[in-house]
Amino acid sequence: xxxxxxxxxxxxxxxxxxxxxxxxxxxxxxxxxxxxxxxxxxxxxxxxxxxxxxxxxxxxxxxxxxxxxxx
Numbered sequence: 001x002x003x004x005x006x007x008x009x010x011x012x013x014x015x016x017x018x019x020x021x022x023x024x025x026x027x028x029x030x031x032x033x034x035x036x037x038x039x040x041x042x043x044x045x046x047x048x049x050x051x052x053x054x055x056x057x058x059x060x061x062x063x064x065x066x067x068x069x070x071x
Contacts, residue, residue: 013061025064036060 022028036057043056
């Protein structure tokens with residue numbers, strides 16, 4: 001819980017085993033990376049002076065979590 005507050009939800013996925021990652025996103029790591037490469041241009045946004053934008057991997061992870069659990 002403490003790490004999640006500091007590093008964010010997606011940063012902790014690097015600590016997941018392959019099975020945990022697949023259970024969490026319904027894709028294995030290589031499939032996730034392939035999808036991310038396909039959609040990264042659509043998900044990319046430039047930063048502004050206020051904050052650094054969320055990366056394309058994290059945006060994809062948020063979408064997949066929403067899609068898996070709420071639709």
